[in-house]
Amino acid sequence: MPFKESLANSLIGIEKEGLRVGRNGVIAQTAHPEGFGSALKNTSITTDFSEALLELVTQPLMGADKVLDELTKIHHYVYQYLPLGERFWPASMPCIIRGLTNIPIANYGTSNLGMMKTVYRRGLSNRYGSVMQSIAGIHFNYSFSSEFWQSYRELISPEDNDSKGFMDLHYMGLTRNVLRYGWLIPYLFGASATVCKSFMHDYHEHTFEEFDDNTLYLPYATSLRMGDIGYQNSQEDEKGVKANYNSLCHYIYSLRSAMKTSCEDFEKIGIKKKGEYLQLNTNILQIANEYYSSVRPKPILYGNDRPLRALDQNGIGYIEIRSLDINPLLEVGIDKEQIQFLEVFLLYCLLEDSPTILSSELVEIDSNSQLVAHKGREPDLKLVNNGKETSLTDWGDNIFAGIKQCSKLLSTDHQQSVDNISLRIKNPDLTPSAIMLNEMQHQEMGFFEYTDQFSRKYQTQYKDKTFANDYFHELDKQVISSRNEQLEIESNDVMDFDQFLEDYFANDA
Numbered sequence: 001m002p003f004k005e006s007l008a009n010s011l012i013g014i015e016k017e018g019l020r021v022g023r024n025g026v027i028a029q030t031a032h033p034e035g036f037g038s039a040l041k042n043t044s045i046t047t048d049f050s051e052a053l054l055e056l057v058t059q060p061l062m063g064a065d066k067v068l069d070e071l072t073k074i075h076h077y078v079y080q081y082l083p084l085g086e087r088f089w090p091a092s093m094p095c096i097i098r099g100l101t102n103i104p105i106a107n108y109g110t111s112n113l114g115m116m117k118t119v120y121r122r123g124l125s126n127r128y129g130s131v132m133q134s135i136a137g138i139h140f141n142y143s144f145s146s147e148f149w150q151s152y153r154e155l156i157s158p159e160d161n162d163s164k165g166f167m168d169l170h171y172m173g174l175t176r177n178v179l180r181y182g183w184l185i186p187y188l189f190g191a192s193a194t195v196c197k198s199f200m201h202d203y204h205e206h207t208f209e210e211f212d213d214n215t216l217y218l219p220y221a222t223s224l225r226m227g228d229i230g231y232q233n234s235q236e237d238e239k240g241v242k243a244n245y246n247s248l249c250h251y252i253y254s255l256r257s258a259m260k261t262s263c264e265d266f267e268k269i270g271i272k273k274k275g276e277y278l279q280l281n282t283n284i285l286q287i288a289n290e291y292y293s294s295v296r297p298k299p300i301l302y303g304n305d306r307p308l309r310a311l312d313q314n315g316i317g318y319i320e321i322r323s324l325d326i327n328p329l330l331e332v333g334i335d336k337e338q339i340q341f342l343e344v345f346l347l348y349c350l351l352e353d354s355p356t357i358l359s360s361e362l363v364e365i366d367s368n369s370q371l372v373a374h375k376g377r378e379p380d381l382k383l384v385n386n387g388k389e390t391s392l393t394d395w396g397d398n399i400f401a402g403i404k405q406c407s408k409l410l411s412t413d414h415q416q417s418v419d420n421i422s423l424r425i426k427n428p429d430l431t432p433s434a435i436m437l438n439e440m441q442h443q444e445m446g447f448f449e450y451t452d453q454f455s456r457k458y459q460t461q462y463k464d465k466t467f468a469n470d471y472f473h474e475l476d477k478q479v480i481s482s483r484n485e486q487l488e489i490e491s492n493d494v495m496d497f498d499q500f501l502e503d504y505f506a507n508d509a
Contacts, residue, residue, distance in 0.1 A: 004409055009145035010343070011060035011318070012067045016333055017136035018326065019089040020052045020082065021455065025096045025448060027103055027134065028052040028086050035081030037479030038486040040108040040117070044074055044478055049121050049133035051104040054078065054088070060143065060318070064339040071332050077475045079462035087455040090328040092191065092225045094134040096448060097198045103130040111489040112500035113304075116280065123279030123286050126269050131199060135225050138326055138334055141298070142346050143318035164315040168248045171297055171316040173354035174346060176245050178295040179365050180357075181349065181399055182323060183372040183383065185294070187392070188424050189338060190223030190376065191325040191432040194440065194447040200229070207374075215446035220378040222433045223325050226294070227373035241284045243291055246356040248316065252308050255291060258284040259308075259505075280501065294323040294369070306507065319346065327432050328454045331461070340410075340417035341403075348399075348406045360387070377428035396425035 020028035032039045032051055039047040048055045056078065058070040078088055089095050097103065105121045108114030124133055144152075153166050160166050194217040200206060206229070208216035218224070241258045244250035266282040280286040288307050299310035300317035321342065326333035357365070364384045372392070375381060381392045400422045407415040424430045429438070440450045495503070 006145050006148035006151050007347070007410055009062060009147055011062060011141075011143045011145070012064065012339065012343070013060040013141035013318070014056075014058045014067055014071050014334065015139040015141070016056045016071065016326065017048050017138070018054050018056070018333075019050070019094055019134065019136060020054060021087045021089045021095050023085045025452060026098055027095060028083070029102065029104060030083050030086070031107070033081055033083055035479065036078070037482035038109070039106065040111070040114050040489075041482035041485040042478050043482075044475060045078065047106040048136075049103075049106060049124060049130075051106045053106070053134065053136065060141065064336045064343075067339065068332065068334075068336060071334075073471070074475065075332050075458075076462050076465065076467070077472055079459055080472075082459075087452075087459050089136070089451070090326060090333065090454045090458060091451045092136050092223075092325045093195045093447070094131075094136070094199060095451070096196060097131060097134065097201070103134050105130070109486050109490055111486070111493050112495060112497055113489060114486070115497055116501065116504065119277040120280055120286055120290075122277065124290070126278050127266060131201075132229070134199075136326055137225060137322065138324040140321040140324055140334075140339075140342055141318050142321070142343065144350070168315045170350060171319060172245060172248050172251070174319060174350040175295050175297055176354045176357055177349035177352050178319070178321065178346070179245060180354075180361075181345075182294045182365075183368045183376075183392075184345070184396065184399060185321070185323045186223035186226045186325070186369075187372050187376045187396070187431065188341075188421055189324060189327065189432060190221070190226070190373070191327040191329070191436060192223050192225045193217055193221035193433040193437050195224055195229070196447050211440070212444075212446045214448060215440075217437070217447075218374055219437075220375040220381075221373065222376035222431065223323075223373045225325055225373075226323055227370060241291065242362070243293060248297065248311065251297065252312050255285065255288045256308060258291070259286075259288065277497075281505070292322075294321070296320045296322065306504075309507075321346075325432075328451050329432060329435065331458055337417040337420060340414045341421045344403055344407045344410060344414050344418050347409065348403045351406060352402060377431065377434055393425055400425060 020030070022028045027050065032047055036042060036045045044057055046055045046057065047053055056071065056074045058067050058074070061067045061070060082088065105118060105125060108117045149163065149167050153160055153163065157166060194211055194215050195208070197214050197216055200208070200216055208218055211217040221227070242254070244254040261284050262282045263284045266279065269278055269282070271278060271282060285291055296319070297311065297316040298318050298320050299305070299307060299314050301307065301310055324334065368383045371381065371383060376392065382389045383392055383395060384390070385395055404415070404418055404422070407418040428434055436450070440446070443450065
């Protein structure tokens with residue numbers, strides 16, 4: 001198959017989180033709605049940290065149109081079955097928070113697997129606080145087609161007969177470049193420059209400015225979600241939890257080490273209190289997923305596969321980009337133009353030279369990420385590239401020159417999407433963070449009031465839509481089968497939970 005055609009067969013998947021919100025604007029306190037089936041087993045509609053934090057998951061599909069169609073359908077289903085008086089929050093930063101008790105931890109039932117998922121989240125709450133876990137985002141999953149990998153290997157390494165090793169090598173090179181150039185994503189697509197004051201209640205020290213009586217912000221911020229109040233392992237450097245992306249073996253080893261090394265701070269929390277688990281263990285990472293990163297190499301999982309073991313044995317199945325804010329200006333938080341840009345960006349990261357990351361470069365990467373998150377639209381902002389200070393605009397232009405070349409390997413649609421988005425480098429007012437701030441100032445609305453208007457608008461739009469009788473057929477089937485699967489797992493459990501955990505972690509080596 002020709003190189004260009006093989007790229008068209010790549011697969012895209014989207015996982016989009018969002019809070020259920022009650023009438024009064026606070027996080028919903030109700031249980032996961034019955035109409036969504038089992039959060040443990042429904043592969044399309046589940047929950048993340050909180051019982052109120054929905055996660056909508058598409059299948060891996062070819063092309064932006066198909067994946068957006070499925071994501072839109074799942075949204076439509078959610079709006080049909082939301083409890084009366086609830087809305088689906090359309091932003092990354094949460095609505096009104098009134099104390100930690102108002103962020104209910106997700107419940108996955110009485111099975112050992114379900115209890116493990118709940119205890120893991122309880123551990124996150126005890127380690128980092130529940131407030132940070134209420135932030136929502138979009139995960140973009142991408143895999144190049146097997147035909148592409150075959151064509152690419154024949155092109156650059158025809159003597160290499162190890163297809164798995166070749167894919168792992170180049171996927172890891174891609175992830176390193178996503179780390180290097182990943183500051184582009186919050187700059188271009190960040191949509192969280194403001195935050196409700198209630199979110200900041202436990203942050204006694206911060207540099208935010210007052211937007212109005214109920215809202216804090218940074219005037220040139222792009223994505224506070226990706227800044228120092230958002231997703232992060234706040235003690236990662238001191239505890240040695242930094243993942244090593246220099247090879248798949250290094251990556252697996254670094255995460256396994258963190259999963260096997262006890263942490264003094266987490267030992268103080270303890271594992272149990274009055275017979276109830278407070279966390280899964282006292283290690284730096286309870287499980288591999290606890291490591292927060294803007295990009296992850298992921299395996300294809302079957303059944304009860306352990307993620308790191310599956311990575312080791314089966315290799316990388318796809319790449320997960322985790323740095324995307326939900327854009328309230330868009331009906332499902334992301335659009336075709338953004339998806340097509342991300343496809344081209346990942347191709348650029350694959351084809352661009354990707355040397356190993358030294359510790360000095362890692363410091364640059366972290367610094368660049370924080371600078372762009374907090375003040376990416378600041379005029380003449382300087383970043384550091386290979387030890388040299390450079391303006392964000394110049395570096396962005398340079399990267400886009402390569403991205404535009406790569407877009408020619410895809411479609412004219414992709415080229416147009418890249419061209420349109422490239423305008424944001426020299427004109428930051430075109431970025432979602434700037435558009436939202438400008439509208440908030442013009443409309444004299446704070447974060448909650450501004451965002452809530454979109455939650456109500458989209459709810460009305462979806463409620464007013466008509467659909468064919470079989471429109472939700474597959475989703476209805478999943479709801480029923482997921483409930484049955486959960487009941488079956490719960491009735492078949494014979495091992496006590498302590499033994500289950502012991503066996504689980506013994507088999508993750």
